[in-house]
Amino acid sequence: xxxxxxxxxxxxxxxxxxxxxxxxxxxxxxxxxxxxxxxxxxxxxxxxxxxxxxxxxxxxxxxxxxxxxxxxxxxxxxxxxxxxxxxxxxxxxxxxxxxxxxxxxxxxxxxxxxxxxxxxxxxxxxxxxxxxxxxxxxxxxxxxxxxxxxxxxxxxxxxxxxxxxxxxxxxxxxxxxxxxxxxxxxxxxxxxxxxxxxxxxxxxxxxxxxxxxxxxxxxxxxxxxxxxxxxxx
Amino acid sequence: xxxxxxxxxxxxxxxxxxxxxxxxxxxxxxxxxxxxxxxxxxxxx
Numbered sequence: 001x002x003x004x005x006x007x008x009x010x011x012x013x014x015x016x017x018x019x020x021x022x023x024x025x026x027x028x029x030x031x032x033x034x035x036x037x038x039x040x041x042x043x044x045x046x047x048x049x050x051x052x053x054x055x056x057x058x059x060x061x062x063x064x065x066x067x068x069x070x071x072x073x074x075x076x077x078x079x080x081x082x083x084x085x086x087x088x089x090x091x092x093x094x095x096x097x098x099x100x101x102x103x104x105x106x107x108x109x110x111x112x113x114x115x116x117x118x119x120x121x122x123x124x125x126x127x128x129x130x131x132x133x134x135x136x137x138x139x140x141x142x143x144x145x146x147x148x149x150x151x152x153x154x155x156x157x158x159x160x161x162x163x164x165x166x167x168x169x170x171x172x173x174x175x176x177x178x179x180x181x182x183x184x185x186x187x188x189x190x191x192x193x194x195x196x197x198x199x200x201x202x203x204x205x206x207x208x209x210x211x212x213x214x215x216x217x218x219x220x221x222x223x224x225x226x227x228x229x230x231x232x233x
Numbered sequence: 234x235x236x237x238x239x240x241x242x243x244x245x246x247x248x249x250x251x252x253x254x255x256x257x258x259x260x261x262x263x264x265x266x267x268x269x270x271x272x273x274x275x276x277x278x
Contacts, residue, residue, distance in 0.1 A: 080255055114245070121243045126273060129243035137250030151245070158259045159250020180251060181261025187268040188275075192240045 002113050003044060003071045003106050004031045011041065017061045019054055019091060020046025024071065037061070045070040045092045045103070047077070055094060062099040068092065072107025074141075078160075108138075109145030118151065135180060137161055139169050147171045156180060244269070 004027035007014055015036035018025050024046040025035070043058045043066045062068055074087035092103040107113060118132050133152035136142020137159025146153030148171075155173035157163060158180070166176065177183065186192055246252065252262045 078249070117245050118243075121245065125243060127241065130240045132243040132245065134245045134247070135251055136247035138247070142247050146245075152242075156251050159254065179259055179261055180246075180265040181259075184261065184265045184268045187265070187272050190241075190272070190275075192242065 002116065003046070003069070004028045004033065005116065006106055006112060007031070007033055007042065007044075007069075014041040016040050016042045016044045017058060017066065018044045018046065019050045019058055020044070020071070020088065021048035039064055040066050042067050042069050043095065045088050045095065047071065047088050050091055055091075055098075058095055059098050062095060062101055068095055068099070068101050068103040070103050070105050070107075073105035073110075074107070108136075108141035109148060111145065111149045114145050114149035114151060118149070133174070135183075139166065139171075139173075143169075143173045144171050154183075 003024065007016070007028070008031035013032060015034045016028055017037050017040040018028065018035065024044065028044070029035070037057060038061075040061055043061050045058075045068070070088045070092040072087065073089040073092075075089040075093070076084040077087045079085050088107075089105070092105070095101075096103050114134065121129070121132060131152055133154055134142055134146035135154045135156060136146075137156050139155065139161055143153040143155055152174040153171075154175045154177055155161060155166065156177050156179050158178065163176070166172065251259070252266070253259060
């Protein structure tokens with residue numbers, strides 16, 4: 001969806017050769033971006049199984065001058081708790097290696113996606129919002145993208161991230177929550193609590209820091225032993 | 234932002250790991266979405 005929007009906005013009436021499942025092709029067609037397997041403006045890499053034949057065709061298109069674009073940079077996607085599948089990022093990596101061309105990655109944390117979502121929210125909102133906040137469970141995508149686009153970033157611990165991991169990142173969430181359930185009362189009352197009062201810190205008895213200081217998660221990184229890399233080959 | 238502030242926040246919400254996990258709703262997420270929907274009518278403009 002976002003990829004089709006991006007191309008329709010930045011390069012109307014361009015052509016593309018698509019690697020990936022049906023939804024992407026449909027979205028591109030809906031925005032009048034025609035399919036071209038010979039000399040397209042872009043090779044668009046999406047999700048889903050792809051044959052060696054299609055990869056070779058995409059490789060040739062890039063060789064002839066097509067630009068390489070992927071719907072997202074994820075190397076793998078979760079299927080279930082202990083199973084993953086290859087993502088668009090790994091298919092794009094194949095073509096980067098074979099063609100020597102760098103791919104441009106849309107999807108989180110790409111700023112275009114966040115800016116566009118913010119614009120869409122402003123267009124559809126019933127009243128003007130004071131601030132836009134991204135709520136997500138992943139530091140590299142949700143929180144990084146939000147911070148880079150100038151949005152608030154609320155991290156929930158109900159998904160892939162544990163509290164101890166947050167201290168390792170340069171960018172920090174504006175709030176940390178156990179889950180979205182922590183926000184229900186605020187939405188009902190319309191009163192937003194101070195970010196240092198994140199409910200996640202209530203049980204640990206941790207209360208310090210001033211707003212504006214590096215996040216309360218600093219205390220997590222102090223004495224944590226980290227595995228050393230191998231000293232020699 | 235002070236201790237408690239009345240603000241109108243716009244939310245962009247990731248789904249997997251935030252609202253559901255695999256085929257299960259995350260506890261309290263249903264109430265959260267319901268509260269968001271209701272806030273359209275209850276919050277002062």
